[in-house]
Amino acid sequence: MESKEEAAAESGKAEVGPEMCTLKLIFIDLCLRILLFSASLTAMVVMVTSNQTKLVQTALYSFPVPVPAKFNYSPAYIYFVAALSFSTLYSIISGIASSWVIVKPCSSKQLLKFYVILVAHDVLMLGMVAAATGTAGGVAYIGLKGNSHVNWNKICNVYGKFCRHVGASVAVSLFASFLLLLLVFLSVYSVYRLAHKVVT
Amino acid sequence: MESKEEAAAESGKAEVGPEMCTLKLIFIDLCLRILLFSASLTAMVVMVTSNQTKLVQTALYSFPVPVPAKFNYSPAYIYFVAALSFSTLYSIISGIASSWVIVKPCSSKQLLKFYVILVAHDVLMLGMVAAATGTAGGVAYIGLKGNSHVNWNKICNVYGKFCRHVGASVAVSLFASFLLLLLVFLSVYSVYRLAHKVVT
Known part of the structure; x- marks a missing residue:
């Protein structure tokens, strides 16, 4: 297979079908996308199910009243979800799209276009997920530690379950960001391999 | 120049020097990097110089006391800086590195490697700057609007200058994220051009 590719490259042929290594790369890409799906879904579900209601003593009443903590009380968490x-x-x-390439192999030219479009979208998603992770993480940190300078009290000493959910969700979302980073690296490497094979 | 390239591609030659269009792309890349430098530096300086001190009436004293607002009171802003x-x-x-490529033109193979390394680093930086923008933006939004559900009071009605600085800094940082996005697109397009030229 490799010698066939080399021969095609030497003769300057354009239509080079995806060989074993390319298919392996697409397969890894597909696995990473399945992982990304699981991570994104998990982070979202864990955040959405974080609601917790606790009996809290407030200044308004002489008895404890039930006060809920919901993710949609914060615009940062809404953006995150x-x-x-x-x-x-x-x-x-x-x-x-990735599995379509495995099922229906295409030429090097088509693969090149496919990877470039994939990288462009992956990078956009990376920016969005990284920003969402940062936003939710920043607000979650205030919830965990508070900020004495501006009298923002921590809430995690009261809403334990809510904070565990938010923390886990942010951690899984960080993992999703790393997956998107890996996907971009993989696609760029695939473009490089396709190009390098013919340039050298 | 174009016909020379075509002839080189047709004969399957590897060493194709960077022609006019490639140089143009590198020049745009360099301009975007200068813009990125200005934006990053501006965002950083505007955030660092946001300190403001105001006379605030507190519960501890019967007279207003000077209370400062500093960016380093919040871990989110420290990470941002x-x-x-x-x-x-x-x-x-x-x-x-970009200007080095303009000054010392190299082969297509070397250019390809250069772009791939550039994309990998640009993507990492994009993830970091996008996360920082999100983190600072999330905390700044609480400062601007507060959150009545958890009794986090807004501070922007008191610290006007501080909030303007933080807001401007986050906006410029968002612009820097877009610049990094553009730089990734440009580098991927350059890799695509280099590869496509030889594949087709």
Whole structure:
């Protein structure tokens, strides 16, 4: 297979079908996309199910009243859930596109275009998921530690389950960001391999 | 120049020097890196110079006392400044690398490697700057609007200058993220051009 490729490269032929190594790369890409789907969905579900209600003593009443903590009380968490939903949807669409390349092998030219489009979208998603992770992480940190300078009290001493959910969700979302980073590296490497094979 | 390239591609030659269009792309890349340097430096300086002291009536004293607002009171803003400093440094190093390619033209193979390394680093920086923008933006939004559910009061009605600085800094940092996105697109397109030229 390799010698066939070399021969094609030497003769300057354009239509070089995806060989074993390219298929392996697409397979790894597909696996990473499945992982991305799981991570995005998990982060989203864990955040959405973080709601917790506790009996809290307030200044208004002489008895403890039930006060809920919900993710949609913070715009940062709403953006987080929206970004992760989008990432879940994207992982499905791009996963289908990846498997389509395995099922229906195409020429080097088509593969090149496919990878370039994939990288462009992956990078956009990376920016969005990284920003969402940062936003939710920043707000979660205030919830965990508070900020005495501006009298923002920590809430994690009261809402334990809520904070565990938010923390886990941010951690899984960070993992999703790393997966997107890996996907970009993989696609760029695939473009490099396709190009390098013919340039050298 | 174009016909020379075509002839080289047709004969399957590897060593194709960077022609006019490639140089144009490298020049755009360099301009974007200079812009990235300016944006990162601006965002960092505006955040660092946001300190403001106001006379605030507190519960402890019967008279107003000077209470400062500093960016380093929030870990989110410290991370923001660190990330933007890193981005400033990176834009200098990668800018030098880009201009080195203009000054000392190299083969297509070397250019290909250069772009792949550039994309990998640009993507890493994008993830970092986007996360920093999100983190600082999330905390700044609480400062601007507060959160009545957890009794986090807004501070922007008191610290006007501080909030304007933080807001402007986050906006410029968002612009820096877009610049990094553009740089990744440009580098991927350059790799595609180099590869496509020889594949087709």
